[in-house]
Amino acid sequence: MRKYKAVIGLEMHCEVKSNSKVFSSARNSYNDTPNANIRPIDLAFPGTLPTLNIECIRKALLMSLILNCKVPEYMYFDRKNYYYPDLPKGYQITQMHDPVGVNGHITIDVDDYSKDVLIHDIHLEEDSASLDHYSTISLIDYNRAGVPLLELVTEPCLSSSKEAVAFLEYMRRVYQYADISEADTKKGQIRCDVNVSIMDEDSTELGTKVEIKNVNSFANVASAIDYEIKRQSELKDAGRYDEVEQETRRFDEESGTTIRMRGKVDAIDYKYYVEPNIPKFKIDSAWLEKIKKDIPVLPRERKQHYMDDLGLSEYDANIIIKEKDYADYFEKCVSLGMNPKVAANYLTVQIIAYLNKEGITLKDFYLIPEYLLEITTELDKETISSKQAKEIFNKSLEEKKEPKNYLSENKQISNEVELAEIINKILENNQEQIEEYKNGKTNLFQYFVGQVMKETKGKANPNMVRDILNSKLN
Amino acid sequence: MIKTIEELHEMLKNGEVTSDELVKDSLKKAHNVQDKCNAFVTILDDAHGSEVTDDILSGIPYGIKDNYSTKGILSTGSSNTLKDYVPFFTATAVSNLEKHNVVPIGKTAMDEFGMGGTGTTAHTGNILNPWDTKRMAGGSSSGSAASVAAGVYPFALGSDTGDSIRKPAAFCGIVGYKPTYGMISRYGLFPFASSLDHCGCLTRSVKDAAIVVDAMKGIDKNDLTSWDSSDIHLYDSLDGKVKGKKLFYIKEIVNLENYPDASLELKEHLNNFYHTLDYLKEEGVEVDEVSIDKNLINTIFSVYECLSCAEATSNMSNLTGIIFGPRGEGKNINEMMKDHRTKGFSSLIKRRFVIGSYILQKENQERYFVNAQRVRRLIVDKMNELFKTYDGLIMPVSTGPAPYIDGSKDEITKDNTTNLEEHLQIGNFGGFPSITIPNGFVNDLPVGINITGKCYDDANVLNIAFALECKMPYKNQVAPQFKEGENA
Numbered sequence: 001m002r003k004y005k006a007v008i009g010l011e012m013h014c015e016v017k018s019n020s021k022v023f024s025s026a027r028n029s030y031n032d033t034p035n036a037n038i039r040p041i042d043l044a045f046p047g048t049l050p051t052l053n054i055e056c057i058r059k060a061l062l063m064s065l066i067l068n069c070k071v072p073e074y075m076y077f078d079r080k081n082y083y084y085p086d087l088p089k090g091y092q093i094t095q096m097h098d099p100v101g102v103n104g105h106i107t108i109d110v111d112d113y114s115k116d117v118l119i120h121d122i123h124l125e126e127d128s129a130s131l132d133h134y135s136t137i138s139l140i141d142y143n144r145a146g147v148p149l150l151e152l153v154t155e156p157c158l159s160s161s162k163e164a165v166a167f168l169e170y171m172r173r174v175y176q177y178a179d180i181s182e183a184d185t186k187k188g189q190i191r192c193d194v195n196v197s198i199m200d201e202d203s204t205e206l207g208t209k210v211e212i213k214n215v216n217s218f219a220n221v222a223s224a225i226d227y228e229i230k231r232q233s234e235l236k237d238a239g240r241y242d243e244v245e246q247e248t249r250r251f252d253e254e255s256g257t258t259i260r261m262r263g264k265v266d267a268i269d270y271k272y273y274v275e276p277n278i279p280k281f282k283i284d285s286a287w288l289e290k291i292k293k294d295i296p297v298l299p300r301e302r303k304q305h306y307m308d309d310l311g312l313s314e315y316d317a318n319i320i321i322k323e324k325d326y327a328d329y330f331e332k333c334v335s336l337g338m339n340p341k342v343a344a345n346y347l348t349v350q351i352i353a354y355l356n357k358e359g360i361t362l363k364d365f366y367l368i369p370e371y372l373l374e375i376t377t378e379l380d381k382e383t384i385s386s387k388q389a390k391e392i393f394n395k396s397l398e399e400k401k402e403p404k405n406y407l408s409e410n411k412q413i414s415n416e417v418e419l420a421e422i423i424n425k426i427l428e429n430n431q432e433q434i435e436e437y438k439n440g441k442t443n444l445f446q447y448f449v450g451q452v453m454k455e456t457k458g459k460a461n462p463n464m465v466r467d468i469l470n471s472k473l474n
Numbered sequence: 475m476i477k478t479i480e481e482l483h484e485m486l487k488n489g490e491v492t493s494d495e496l497v498k499d500s501l502k503k504a505h506n507v508q509d510k511c512n513a514f515v516t517i518l519d520d521a522h523g524s525e526v527t528d529d530i531l532s533g534i535p536y537g538i539k540d541n542y543s544t545k546g547i548l549s550t551g552s553s554n555t556l557k558d559y560v561p562f563f564t565a566t567a568v569s570n571l572e573k574h575n576v577v578p579i580g581k582t583a584m585d586e587f588g589m590g591g592t593g594t595t596a597h598t599g600n601i602l603n604p605w606d607t608k609r610m611a612g613g614s615s616s617g618s619a620a621s622v623a624a625g626v627y628p629f630a631l632g633s634d635t636g637d638s639i640r641k642p643a644a645f646c647g648i649v650g651y652k653p654t655y656g657m658i659s660r661y662g663l664f665p666f667a668s669s670l671d672h673c674g675c676l677t678r679s680v681k682d683a684a685i686v687v688d689a690m691k692g693i694d695k696n697d698l699t700s701w702d703s704s705d706i707h708l709y710d711s712l713d714g715k716v717k718g719k720k721l722f723y724i725k726e727i728v729n730l731e732n733y734p735d736a737s738l739e740l741k742e743h744l745n746n747f748y749h750t751l752d753y754l755k756e757e758g759v760e761v762d763e764v765s766i767d768k769n770l771i772n773t774i775f776s777v778y779e780c781l782s783c784a785e786a787t788s789n790m791s792n793l794t795g796i797i798f799g800p801r802g803e804g805k806n807i808n809e810m811m812k813d814h815r816t817k818g819f820s821s822l823i824k825r826r827f828v829i830g831s832y833i834l835q836k837e838n839q840e841r842y843f844v845n846a847q848r849v850r851r852l853i854v855d856k857m858n859e860l861f862k863t864y865d866g867l868i869m870p871v872s873t874g875p876a877p878y879i880d881g882s883k884d885e886i887t888k889d890n891t892t893n894l895e896e897h898l899q900i901g902n903f904g905g906f907p908s909i910t911i912p913n914g915f916v917n918d919l920p921v922g923i924n925i926t927g928k929c930y931d932d933a934n935v936l937n938i939a940f941a942l943e944c945k946m947p948y949k950n951q952v953a954p955q956f957k958e959g960e961n962a
Binding site: 044045049271 | 551556559562660665669695787792794796807811834836
């Protein structure tokens with residue numbers, strides 16, 4: 001198989017977090033009970049009309065600004081007309097003529113290089129209901145009908161499955177960082193369509209575009225792209241490139257292949273036209289300025305900051321920016337005065353391990369940065385040992401009590417006078433052992449240390465004990 | 475009891491009649507009108523009187539067009555696709571009225587989903603004109619117009635996408651008023667063409683129309699196109715003082731010269747129109763003939779047809795028989811939807827869906843739909859320009875009295891009278907307040923005149939109509955065979 005240049009474009013649908021749905025006052029929340037979050041409009045009962053959730057508009061504008069898009073002067077919506085059992089109204093309210101953002105770009109990191117991904121547009125729309133197909137029946141759950149959805153469309157500017165996944169991973173984080181979406185693929189909050197074509201390495205002429213619809217995980221996006229590049233390349237190698245048709249396919253998870261759904265001639269005419277029930281309104285520039293202020297520091301900028309200013313390794317920085325919760329926790333620790341490396345170490349090793357073990361998120365993690373600081377401060381002052389620190393960490397989590405409660409009972413004795421007194425007393429009571437030690441039985445040093453520890457119930461600062469013993473015995 | 479709302483209120487207050495008696499009388503008349511005119515889809519025989527308060531509407535019976543969603547009451551839109559549909563929520567306009575202790579007597583039959591002007595496409599059969607049951611009541615608010623004209627109650631709700639309140643009002647000799655777009659919430663009104671759909675009412679006097687719309691209107695969080703009209707008080711604004719007001723009519727539509735082969739009926743109708751203008755002049759109203767580019771006038775019906783069919787196609791895509799309505803038969807969901815829609819809709823509606831779909835198709839949209847929107851804008855701009863000078867447009871409604879249902883005996887005018895029949899659609903293009911009142915008789919049948927004004931200027935438009943009504947003897951008129959004591 002020859003190597004061809006792949007040209008990939010993505011459509012990323014992401015469910016927006018909000019109290020109510022975008023054009024309906026029903027609750028927008030993930031719900032296991034089917035058809036619990038519904039209002040008459042979600043089932044398109046005759047006479048129902050759309051309402052408009054301003055918070056969803058705000059979030060759409062925020063994302064548009066993050067993506068450096070051009071924001072339209074007026075906000076309005078379009079109807080996309082088609083019949084499908086998951087679409088009760090027979091049309092979807094979306095944006096076609098004037099999306100909330102066009103002509104944007106965002107920089108992402110792919111392994112060891114960075115790439116500027118061009119954004120064709122981003123638009124706000126409503127989700128459809130979800131269907132469950134069984135052998136003889138299909139069930140419809142309208143909880144999802146009307147859930148706000150942001151659809152982001154890239155230019156065909158990606159060249160490999162690796163870049164595609166890097167982009168999706170990065171965007172997922174951006175959605176979380178900006179608090180626009182939970183962006184949880186497991187809850188089906190992100191769905192993708194993928195466009196793939198190939199062309200000769202030295203060519204500038206785009207090949208025939210094939211669209212793969214509704215790919216539901218990033219791993220499947222990669223598989224679908226790789227499969228499609230392979231399929232198209234093999235046909236081209238065999239001189240049968242004309243068999244690559246402009247068509248819509250779907251990814252079959254079981255076989256790891258793509259399967260034809262419909263060709264270009266069967267393409268649906270969605271008969272888009274302006275939604276008459278939502279009056280066009282001007283996007284207030286003061287409002288837009290206010291939204292601009294809500295743009296968070298994005299993961300890529302944060303990573304740079306952690307490495308350049310806080311001295312973290314790229315490895316640690318990458319782990320921390322993976323989730324906004326991690327990054328926020330880390331930054332809070334640093335802002336409280338914690339040593340960045342210590343904070344990073346706690347987070348990337350102990351805390352994440354604990355979260356994974358308990359199956360919880362950082363939001364439910366008992367040891368907030370302020371509590372962690374209680375431990376690290378003492379560790380810094382060497383009033384506790386790292387072993388003790390670990391014990392306090394665990395105990396505090398286990399009993400859900402502030403670390404300071406354990407510090408007094410665990411506090412190291414680091415007072416030289418106090419330690420010297422204890423040591424003197426022990427030496428007085430162990431004259432025989434001193435003799436033996438001085439006669440060459442040097443391993444008895446450990447015995448003296450043990451005695452001190454026993455006396456102090458392990459709280460003596462071991463380094464200081466060694467120093468004092470050294471000075472007294474040698 | 476053939477009385478105005480004010481009179482009924484007075485009688486209710488001083489105990490001359492009880493709300494229960496009014497309701498019983500109304501139900502009896504409803505059945506009579508049902509027998510003769512087929513005006514109802516549902517008559518609410520269990521209805522009983524309500525508490526009479528100082529509210530002028532309290533205790534008074536009324537009718538609701540069957541395309542208003544009414545909780546617990548069959549609401550079919552006169553379509554087989556919803557023949558057994560009982561909604562679980564009530565339209566805002568109706569619930570606003572309910573706060574006034576009014577009593578619904580029935581749901582009135584109509585052209586299927588409002589998509590007709592004849593009253594001959596309801597799933598319950600033709601709706602007949604109470605003045606002459608061989609004639610149409612006009613549509614689409616046919617049953618509402620017929621029942622009010624037959625004196626069942628003082629008012630009924632209608633809806634108006636092209637002229638569906640204002641034309642049947644003329645044909646039935648009563649008042650039909652659609653206020654400015656968005657003054658009354660459309661939430662719960664089965665949509666036909668959202669950008670043109672209006673709620674409104676049919677009454678026998680301008681004052682009653684003002685009272686009813688005062689009670690129906692109001693901003694509604696469920697309808698984003700509704701607006702706050704709390705500082706507009708239509709009933710209180712009626713003072714009949716119209717001296718110095720200025721009206722215009724459109725020469726290219728009204729002038730008899732446009733119709734060299736006019737039937738006697740049409741001539742009489744237009745002469746009667748001019749005669750009516752004299753009443754206004756007597757009151758100090760200036761009425762001017764205004765000329766508008768004939769090419770623009772000629773577009774009105776095509777623009778309406780394009781926009782209304784296109785929007786209707788989309789609006790009625792929810793009627794699939796899956797969630798509500800009779801489930802269609804078929805091997806898969808597409809066949810089931812197809813079966814439901816094939817069996818459920820009348821051929822007129824299907825025709826409009828085909829036109830609407832064609833117009834919205836990608837390759838046709840620019841040519842038909844987008845151009846229609848542009849021309850709509852041109853027409854509205856032209857009107858708004860004239861409304862800078864004039865308080866309103868005054869025009870005759872249609873070409874005369876209601877046509878025969880079978881068309882056989884109609885006097886045919888060979889000239890193209892489309893513009894005369896369809897010009898009320900201007901009011902829907904601009905969302906303008908527009909009211910039809912009866913202005914006389916042609917061949918012993920009622921004819922109407924219409925006044926349309928600029929948006930939000932409802933009080934002014936109604937006041938002019940009120941002043942004109944006061945000059946003529948048609949206020950509160952009822953079709954002769956339904957007059958008090960003449961019930962069969």
